[in-house]
Amino acid sequence: MSDININQNTSLFSKEDDGSETKQEYTFTVYSENRIGILSRIAIIFSKRKINIESLNTSPSEIEGIHRFNIVIQETGEVVKKLARQIEKQVEVLKVYYSTNDQIIWQELALYKVPTDVIAEKVEVERLLHQFGATAVVIRKDYTVFSVTGHKEETDRLVTALEPYSLIEFVRSARVAIIKNSRGFHEKLKEFEALEPGEEVIENEFLNKGDDVFTM
Amino acid sequence: MLVKDVLPTKTKQAETLTKLSGSQMILTALMEEGVSTIFGYPGGAIMPLYDALYDFNDHLNHILVRHEQGAVHAAQGYARASGLTGIVFATSGPGATNLVTGLADAQIDSTPIVCITGQVYAHLLGTDAFQETDVINITAPVTKWNYQVTDAKEIPEALAKAFYIARSGRPGPVLIDITKNAQLQIEEFSPYKKCHHIRSYRPSPKVRIEPIQQAAELINQAKKPFVLFGQGVILGKAEQEFRSFIEKTGIPSAWTILGDSAIPTDHPLNVGMLGMHGNYGPNVLTNQCDVLIAIGMRFDDRVTGRLDKYAKQAKIIHMDIDPAEIDKNVKADIGIWGDCKETLPLLSELVKPNSHQEWLQLFADHDKEERQTVIHQELNPQSGEITMGEVIRNLNELTGGDAIIVTDVGQHQMVACRYAKFNSSRSNITSGGLGTMGFCLPAAIGAKFGAPERTVVGIVGDGGFQMTLQELGTIMQSKVDVKIVILNNRFLGMVRQWQQLFNDKRYSSVNIESPDFVALAKAYRIDGQLVEDRNNLNEALKTMLDNKGSYLLEILVGKENNVFPMVPQGCSVSEIRLK
Numbered sequence: 001m002s003d004i005n006i007n008q009n010t011s012l013f014s015k016e017d018d019g020s021e022t023k024q025e026y027t028f029t030v031y032s033e034n035r036i037g038i039l040s041r042i043a044i045i046f047s048k049r050k051i052n053i054e055s056l057n058t059s060p061s062e063i064e065g066i067h068r069f070n071i072v073i074q075e076t077g078e079v080v081k082k083l084a085r086q087i088e089k090q091v092e093v094l095k096v097y098y099s100t101n102d103q104i105i106w107q108e109l110a111l112y113k114v115p116t117d118v119i120a121e122k123v124e125v126e127r128l129l130h131q132f133g134a135t136a137v138v139i140r141k142d143y144t145v146f147s148v149t150g151h152k153e154e155t156d157r158l159v160t161a162l163e164p165y166s167l168i169e170f171v172r173s174a175r176v177a178i179i180k181n182s183r184g185f186h187e188k189l190k191e192f193e194a195l196e197p198g199e200e201v202i203e204n205e206f207l208n209k210g211d212d213v214f215t216m
Numbered sequence: 217m218l219v220k221d222v223l224p225t226k227t228k229q230a231e232t233l234t235k236l237s238g239s240q241m242i243l244t245a246l247m248e249e250g251v252s253t254i255f256g257y258p259g260g261a262i263m264p265l266y267d268a269l270y271d272f273n274d275h276l277n278h279i280l281v282r283h284e285q286g287a288v289h290a291a292q293g294y295a296r297a298s299g300l301t302g303i304v305f306a307t308s309g310p311g312a313t314n315l316v317t318g319l320a321d322a323q324i325d326s327t328p329i330v331c332i333t334g335q336v337y338a339h340l341l342g343t344d345a346f347q348e349t350d351v352i353n354i355t356a357p358v359t360k361w362n363y364q365v366t367d368a369k370e371i372p373e374a375l376a377k378a379f380y381i382a383r384s385g386r387p388g389p390v391l392i393d394i395t396k397n398a399q400l401q402i403e404e405f406s407p408y409k410k411c412h413h414i415r416s417y418r419p420s421p422k423v424r425i426e427p428i429q430q431a432a433e434l435i436n437q438a439k440k441p442f443v444l445f446g447q448g449v450i451l452g453k454a455e456q457e458f459r460s461f462i463e464k465t466g467i468p469s470a471w472t473i474l475g476d477s478a479i480p481t482d483h484p485l486n487v488g489m490l491g492m493h494g495n496y497g498p499n500v501l502t503n504q505c506d507v508l509i510a511i512g513m514r515f516d517d518r519v520t521g522r523l524d525k526y527a528k529q530a531k532i533i534h535m536d537i538d539p540a541e542i543d544k545n546v547k548a549d550i551g552i553w554g555d556c557k558e559t560l561p562l563l564s565e566l567v568k569p570n571s572h573q574e575w576l577q578l579f580a581d582h583d584k585e586e587r588q589t590v591i592h593q594e595l596n597p598q599s600g601e602i603t604m605g606e607v608i609r610n611l612n613e614l615t616g617g618d619a620i621i622v623t624d625v626g627q628h629q630m631v632a633c634r635y636a637k638f639n640s641s642r643s644n645i646t647s648g649g650l651g652t653m654g655f656c657l658p659a660a661i662g663a664k665f666g667a668p669e670r671t672v673v674g675i676v677g678d679g680g681f682q683m684t685l686q687e688l689g690t691i692m693q694s695k696v697d698v699k700i701v702i703l704n705n706r707f708l709g710m711v712r713q714w715q716q717l718f719n720d721k722r723y724s725s726v727n728i729e730s731p732d733f734v735a736l737a738k739a740y741r742i743d744g745q746l747v748e749d750r751n752n753l754n755e756a757l758k759t760m761l762d763n764k765g766s767y768l769l770e771i772l773v774g775k776e777n778n779v780f781p782m783v784p785q786g787c788s789v790s791e792i793r794l795k
């Protein structure tokens with residue numbers, strides 16, 4: 001789930017094969033300082049290696065002043081591990097985790113704009129929207145905007161379903177993900193420090209105490 | 217030295233030191249950080265800083281270079297020779313973009329430098345103003361850290377962080393871009409505080425003992441252990457700790473070109489150079505050792521050759537301060553993350569004394585073969601054109617191995633690294649990872665400022681010299697004593713060698729003409745001479761070394777000589793060719 005598999009108690013520098021020769025979807029969770037330019041520095045790490053970012057979300061975290069990125073790519077576990085270390089090397093980055101899809105809970109939000117008269121006239125459209133758990137966000141005379149939250153496959157299916165009914169516009173957000181066995185950033189960091197060679201307790205003590213540390 | 221003694225009387229009286237301009241804050245910070253030498257070039261957006269510098273001239277020695285690339289390379293040479301942080305000033309736009317090659321070089325070779333660039337007024341950012349360029353984004357991939365300051369209040373903290381980041385952990389270049397308004401802005405003066413901690417940045421971890429214990433166990437059981445060391449030993453100032461470790465264990469040790477000189481050349485356990493043009497034994501025996509101990513090196517492809525045939529039989533211990541290097545190119549069985557100044561003594565304590573006589577003999581046997589096939593002829597030719605190797609041999613005899621040798625990139629670099637004798641650390645300065653032609657001349661200038669008591673000899677090819685020869689102007693004006701040896705083979709020799717060996721001798725654009733280098737030096741009021749005859753070589757080198765002040769020696773060497781041994785690209789280290 002991360003560059004350090006705590007459950008199996010293997011070391012950061014374990015030579016064991018993580019069974020990751022084949023490409024699959026990985027989600028990075030990056031905790032960083034909220035500073036201008038860090039997005040660009042992280043993006044460069046992928047583009048330098050000609051790796052496409054499939055989805056990118058940046059948002060605040062549960063700790064004030066600490067930002068959180070979710071980045072989705074298709075790669076082998078080996079490459080992903082190296083990328084994680086390169087990202088973590090950036091001065092403003094506190095910690096990087098990477099996870100396969102079965103290790104996270106994730107959602108994406110999709111918005112659909114459909115002509116209101118079509119919905120009003122066609123029963124099957126209404127049924128479709130029900131079926132996909134769509135909620136109306138705005139209802140106007142000329143159009144209605146629905147939202148659906150879910151995985152890409154689900155939101156994509158509704159696009160296909162709505163296409164015959166004059167779908168005007170569609171947009172989907174980036175993936176936001178929560179790591180299943182994460183207990184928040186504080187806790188995670190402590191686990192790391194308890195098990196890993198990189199422990200520097202002082203860093204954890206200072207976390208979230210803005211005045212005590214050297215921050216810009 | 218107190219800053220108030222430096223500041224102009226006007227400021228002292230009028231404001232009784234309560235207020236400083238952004239530019240004064242920058243210079244104050246430099247003085248607090250112990251800076252004495254700056255390499256730079258003025259321009260519009262950095263004029264306020266240069267104006268303030270006028271008052272600091274007695275305390276900060278500003279070396280006016282001839283091109284900003286020269287400033288970074290000089291700062292690199294300074295940092296590598298002295299172990300201090302190199303400082304560069306440059307203006308916005310072209311001044312800043314001219315830094316990029318040097319920054320990339322410093323980044324890949326882990327050299328601590330702090331660059332301060334001027335930037336257009338904050339209100340003009342994004343307007344495509346005169347000499348505006350997005351230096352932060354341009355330099356992001358080639359700096360360890362960079363930051364744009366638009367308000368003078370940020371300056372002390374930004375610079376404190378810059379110095380801390382540049383020299384801590386795995387060192388690297390940092391760039392601080394400061395808008396003109398911030399340089400001019402007057403703000404309350406508060407005492408400068410050095411930075412010792414950034415919460416998101418872990419320069420070196422708390423060392424964990426378990427992997428060190430595992431490593432010691434492996435080393436104690438090893439029959440054919442082999443140490444590879446890189447610049448990490450020098451950057452960590454761990455030369456003594458390293459020596460104690462290898463001397464206790466009796467393990468043969470080979471170096472990457474950036475690790476060269478960390479232990480003396482004639483140390484009995486120093487078995488030579490790794491990599492493409494490295495020594496025969498270290499390359500071949502990499503694929504025979506049972507435990508490979510890599511210390512402060514990063515398994516560059518020029519060192520490893522073909523990776524899937526690299527040391528597959530060996531257990532690998534990798535010690536590095538940068539966790540991203542461990543497992544990056546070569547998978548480690550044991551990774552020891554930490555500063556080798558800390559980790560090496562812990563390891564030394566746990567290993568048993570040993571002497572691997574038979575194993576060392578194998579290195580000696582390979583060395584003998586290499587000497588017979590390659591080295592003897594290269595160093596002692598009796599007839600024909602002068603070889604690069606014999607120039608280095610003569611130089612070794614005259615300096616005794618005490619000089620700093622700064623090289624450029626190409627054949628002469630490989631020959632110099634292979635044959636130069638070094639007695640002390642920080643003596644070999646070269647562009648390793650990036651392979652930057654044009655590095656030598658400015659880096660040699662910087663090295664002399666970084667180690668003024670030492671003899672600095674720059675060894676450069678006819679191609680590389682012409683890339684930054686304008687820095688002869690810097691030598692002239694700063695009266696810096698740099699000895700320049702141009703090994704002129706009238707070719708871009710390394711590319712020619714490859715074209716000969718791999719492209720059926722189709723010499724494509726490698727035939728390079730040169731000016732009269734000695735006359736050129738003379739134009740810059742630098743003494744020099746041309747050597748064409750072997751019989752004059754030693755005397756000419758002696759004249760150069762004895763000359764008061766800088767000197768340029770152009771030596772015509774064999775036109776089509778090749779550097780051997782060689783691991784052809786795509787081959788395994790054990791497939792190294794002696795001819």
